[in-house]
Amino acid sequence: xxxxxxxxxxxxxxxxxxxxxxxxxxxxxxxxxxxxxxxxxxxxxxxxxxxxxxxxxxxxxxxxxxxxxxxxxxxxxxxxxxxxxxxxxxxxxxxxxxxxxxxxxxxxxxxxxxxxxxxxxxxxxxxxxxxxxxxxxxxxxxxxxxxxxxxxxxxxxxxxxxxxxxxxxxxxxxxxxxxxxxxxxxxxxxxxxxxxxxxxxxxxxxxxxxxxxxxxxxxxxxxxxxxxxxxxxxxxxxxxxxxxxxxxxxxxx
Amino acid sequence: xxxxxxxxxxxxxxxxxxxxxxxxxxxxxxxxxxxxxxxxxxxxxxxxxxxxxxxxxxxxxxxxxxxxxxxxxxxxxxxxxxxxxxxxxxxxxxxxxxxxxxxxxxxxxxxxxxxxxxxxxxxxxxxxxxxxxxxxxxxxxxxxxxxxxxxxxxxxxxxxxxxxxxxxxxxxxxxxxxxxxxxxxxxxxxxxxxxxxxxxxxxxxxxxxxxxxxxxxxxxxxxxxxxxxxxxxxxxxxxxxxxxxxxxxxxxxxxxxxxxxxxxxxxxxxxxxxxxxxxxxxxxxxxxxxxxxxxxxxxxxxxxxxxxxxxxxxxxxxxxxxxxxxxxxxxxxxxxxxxxxxxxxxxxxxxxxxxxxxxxxxxxxxxxxxxxxxxxxxxxxxxxxxxxxxxxxxxxxxxxxxxxxxxxxxxxxxxxxxxxxxxxxxxxxxxxxxxxxxxxxxxxxxxxxxxxxxxxxxxxxxxxxxxxxxxxxxxxxxxxxxxxxxxxx
Numbered sequence: 095x096x097x098x099x100x101x102x103x104x105x106x107x108x109x110x111x112x113x114x115x116x117x118x119x120x121x122x123x124x125x126x127x128x129x130x131x132x133x134x135x136x137x138x139x140x141x142x143x144x145x146x147x148x149x150x151x152x153x154x155x156x157x158x159x160x161x162x163x164x165x166x167x168x169x170x171x172x173x174x175x176x177x178x179x180x181x182x183x184x185x186x187x188x189x190x191x192x193x194x195x196x197x198x199x200x201x202x203x204x205x206x207x208x209x210x211x212x213x214x215x216x217x218x219x220x221x222x223x224x225x226x227x228x229x230x231x232x233x234x235x236x237x238x239x240x241x242x243x244x245x246x247x248x249x250x251x252x253x254x255x256x257x258x259x260x261x262x263x264x265x266x267x268x269x270x271x272x273x274x275x276x277x278x279x280x281x282x283x284x285x286x287x288x289x290x291x292x293x294x295x296x297x298x299x300x301x302x303x304x305x306x307x308x309x310x311x312x313x314x315x316x317x318x319x320x321x322x323x324x325x326x327x328x329x330x331x332x333x334x335x336x337x338x339x340x341x342x343x344x345x346x347x
Numbered sequence: 348x349x350x351x352x353x354x355x356x357x358x359x360x361x362x363x364x365x366x367x368x369x370x371x372x373x374x375x376x377x378x379x380x381x382x383x384x385x386x387x388x389x390x391x392x393x394x395x396x397x398x399x400x401x402x403x404x405x406x407x408x409x410x411x412x413x414x415x416x417x418x419x420x421x422x423x424x425x426x427x428x429x430x431x432x433x434x435x436x437x438x439x440x441x442x443x444x445x446x447x448x449x450x451x452x453x454x455x456x457x458x459x460x461x462x463x464x465x466x467x468x469x470x471x472x473x474x475x476x477x478x479x480x481x482x483x484x485x486x487x488x489x490x491x492x493x494x495x496x497x498x499x500x501x502x503x504x505x506x507x508x509x510x511x512x513x514x515x516x517x518x519x520x521x522x523x524x525x526x527x528x529x530x531x532x533x534x535x536x537x538x539x540x541x542x543x544x545x546x547x548x549x550x551x552x553x554x555x556x557x558x559x560x561x562x563x564x565x566x567x568x569x570x571x572x573x574x575x576x577x578x579x580x581x582x583x584x585x586x587x588x589x590x591x592x593x594x595x596x597x598x599x600x601x602x603x604x605x606x607x608x609x610x611x612x613x614x615x616x617x618x619x620x621x622x623x624x625x626x627x628x629x630x631x632x633x634x635x636x637x638x639x640x641x642x643x644x645x646x647x648x649x650x651x652x653x654x655x656x657x658x659x660x661x662x663x664x665x666x667x668x669x670x671x672x673x674x675x676x677x678x679x680x681x682x683x684x685x686x687x688x689x690x691x692x693x694x695x696x697x698x699x700x701x702x703x704x705x706x707x708x709x710x711x712x713x714x715x716x717x718x719x720x721x722x723x724x725x726x727x728x729x730x731x732x733x734x735x736x737x738x739x740x741x742x743x744x745x746x747x748x749x750x751x752x753x754x755x756x757x758x759x760x761x762x763x764x765x766x767x768x769x770x771x772x773x774x775x776x777x778x779x780x781x782x783x784x785x786x787x788x789x790x791x792x793x794x795x796x797x798x799x800x801x802x803x804x805x806x807x808x809x810x811x812x813x814x815x816x817x818x819x820x821x822x823x824x825x826x827x828x829x830x831x832x833x834x835x836x
Contacts, residue, residue, distance in 0.1 A: 146700040189628070
């Protein structure tokens with residue numbers, strides 16, 4: 095059974111179509127990257143798959159649960175790291191993770207917190223009020239809340255934003271290791287080199303439509319993911335658009 | 348705002364360009380802040396908020412008319428309006444200016460000019476001072492002018508001279524400024540020393556209780572009663588002094604790596620027997636934000652004081668002897684709305700939609716936190732009033748207050764969800780909310796007034812109405828989760 099399966103998933107806001115007939119299947123153990131320009135529908139896709147938004151049309155299955163019918167079951171089973179989300183300002187990382195543990199009804203929360211603080215390097219700031227943490231430190235706490243319950247599937251919107259290069263490398267290793275153990279990771283990112291290095295499959299969305307799907311390891315030796323991405327997202331004859339290097343920190347819905 | 352440079356070189360020598368002086372810079376800042384505020388409101392609420400002044404005028408006119416029909420003199424109404432506006436100013440100052448975190452959390456991810464001290468050669472004090480003036484102008488235009496228009500419609504037909512009506516607008520604006528200035532100054536002093544705040548409040552309370560501090564003469568209401576040069580200086584002087592002192596006293600708090608005891612969360616959770624964690628995190632967030640739990644106590648205290656003054660005025664102006672207990676219980680319960688805004692200030696429904704937690708459970712946690720914060724704060728004042736009130740009246744107040752608070756929680760959760768501040772400028776929402784509050788407040792106020800003639804019936808009715816309101820509140824707060832779950836998805 096695929097970890098994620100969607101059929102004709104569509105989301106409209108009045109006259110605006112944020113997502114149009116998205117059909118995809120992500121097998122278990124896959125590190126799937128959803129790529130696309132700003133406003134192409136990546137975040138909307140994640141929000142529908144995790145039961146935060148209802149689709150206008152179509153259906154989805156996440157680890158066997160229907161996110162429309164039973165969103166809590168989906169969110170119990172998965173981890174979610176939204177883009178640009180900080181831990182609550184006036185809680186410490188320890189308190190926030192305790193709160194997440196309470197909501198998720200986890201056992202051995204203190205041990206889990208200690209383990210993730212050690213792994214992501216925030217042991218020294220565990221009891222510091224979050225408003226006094228740096229952006230990178232906050233991102234580490236958010237990564238910890240994503241994985242603390244050891245979910246089988248994780249949705250991540252821009253995982254490496256604000257992290258220093260060493261921590262970026264460690265998080266990449268962790269994500270690879272996580273999928274090697276049979277878990278599934280659904281990644282949304284603008285950082286093409288991250289997708290190129292990590293993903294076992296990528297889907298490219300443009301204007302709410304899935305326009306391409308492929309394994310980046312199957313690219314021709316002289317072809318980069320950026321070239322492929324450009325071909326798929328840019329209208330014929332258009333020039334420019336995606337800057338050389340392909341990695342941007344911009345965000346969009 | 349952290350890191351704002353209060354000791355920066357004088358911005359007037361570096362900023363502005365074009366040869367403009369300090370007043371030119373402030374004027375330009377003010378114009379841009381007003382434009383910014385307008386666009387912010389238009390962005391948040393569309394054009395609906397433009398209807399707000401009309402609603403205020405109608406509500407004010409109706410309220411004044413009803414009071415006069417009920418036998419209240421127009422002078423007593425004017426006194427009450429000054430008190431209410433002063434209270435409103437205090438609230439605006441408390442909510443909007445309690446500190447950097449409040450500004451940030453109330454306004455969310457919005458970058459405003461008032462945050463510019465770090466990036467522009469403008470001092471924090473100038474920005475805050477201009478911000479206060481902007482707020483005064485803004486609220487004066489949106490609330491005080493329409494309120495004066497509503498009052499004028501009734502007062503002129505009752506034979507009040509036009510000059511007095513115009514004077515009321517001026518002095519209520521002053522009362523609003525006095526409220527904002529008081530909040531701001533206490534907050535500013537609080538950024539330096541909390542003990543100093545307590546000392547100031549204690550000194551003011553002692554002055555009022557011993558009769559050494561004539562609060563009427565030292566407020567713009569004194570000028571309304573006796574328009575003379577001396578009363579103008581006495582009445583508006585404190586408001587001006589506080590409006591200047593507030594920004595001067597304010598000291599932005601540097602990010603200091605504040606730490607907490609590792610077991611704090613567990614201790615709070617055990618103390619309130621909170622399984623879900625929402626109530627625990629909310630209590631920690633409110634207590635750690637600027638003003639801590641003191642802001643709850645402060646706003647309840649203001650309400651308590653205003654209610655006592657209003658009841659006293661009604662008793663003086665009429666032959667009635669209203670029930671302090673019912674009136675105070677009702678107003679404290681209604682005023683718990685402020686506590687609702689604090690318990691929902693630091694998170695969002697969207698955050699809970701990403702967790703395996705229903706919004707019903709989130710609202711249940713919020714209700715626990717709301718009651719833990721508001722009920723003891725209100726009871727402090729009710730118990731304190733035993734000094735001059737008979738215990739029977741205090742007991743009635745202590746029964747009415749928490750029941751009305753439960754109703755206020757339910758209606759606010761149901762109507763506004765996690766964004767109670769939207770009420771301020773969403774006219775249809777404001778009208779619906781106001782009507783829902785009036786449905787409970789009116790019979791309770793009538794019961795408080797009827798206490799003179801039929802005390803037993805009045806107490807019975809007020810307890811009955813409060814119980815019914817609380818039941819409705821529980822039902823509404825239980826329905827708030829599914830409602831917002833549907834709306835947000």
